[in-house]
Amino acid sequence: MTIVTEEESSRVAARAVERLRLAEARLARRRQTDCGPSENARAAMRLILERADEGATVTPTEIAQALGVSTASVTGMLDRLHAGGLIGFVANPADRRSKFVVPFDRTSDADAVDPVTARIREFALDLPEGAADHVVEFLDRVREVVDAECR
Structure with a gap:
């Protein structure tokens, strides 16, 4: 019978996390070139869909803050999502300089993104x-x- 000590099990857990991190990095690289929208674009779509499901709105600035990226990178990403027919923009009635990001197809499932x-x-x-x-x-x-x- 093999006895696994706490130290050994903690090493096993740490190696499992490292394998996960490496797999996530490989997935992110594949998504940049082979699998459609980037990881940030997918995260933005999940946020947009979740907010729409809650009956709330989201601005490009809020998306940038949630993703921890610049508003300039979000602008380019949203332009690509818009060109791909995934999102639209509506004017913010409270602030004419601002716009809300809305999903085009509300039958989309956030998990499908x-x-x-x-x-x-x-x-x-x-x-x-x-x-x-x-x-x-x-x-x-x-x-x-x-x-x-x-x-």
């Missing part, structure tokens, strides 16, 4: 009772380290 997220949600349903809280805590700590890097 990013099927990886949909699959991950399916897997999360299989987590044992109580495990989700531990996974969330661990992944949030990993995310904080990643977000703090190079700032």
Whole structure:
């Protein structure tokens, strides 16, 4: 019988996170060239669809803030999404200089924009009772380290 110590299991978890990070990086590179909209464009579409589902609006500036990118890069991304028939723009009645970003096709499913997220949600349903809280805590700590890097 093999006994796995806490230290060994923590190394196993750290290696699993590193494999995940490498897979995410490979996916991001593939999406830049082979798979349609970039990761940021997919994230923007999810935000636009979620806001529309809530009956709320979103501006390009809010999208830039949510994604942590410049408004200039969001402008180019939104132009490409608009040219692709995924979004439209409507004037902000409260501020004529501002516009809202709206989805063209409200039958679109936010999960269809990013099927990886949909699959991950399916897997999360299989987590044992109580495990989700531990996974969330661990992944949030990993995310904080990643977000703090190079700032």
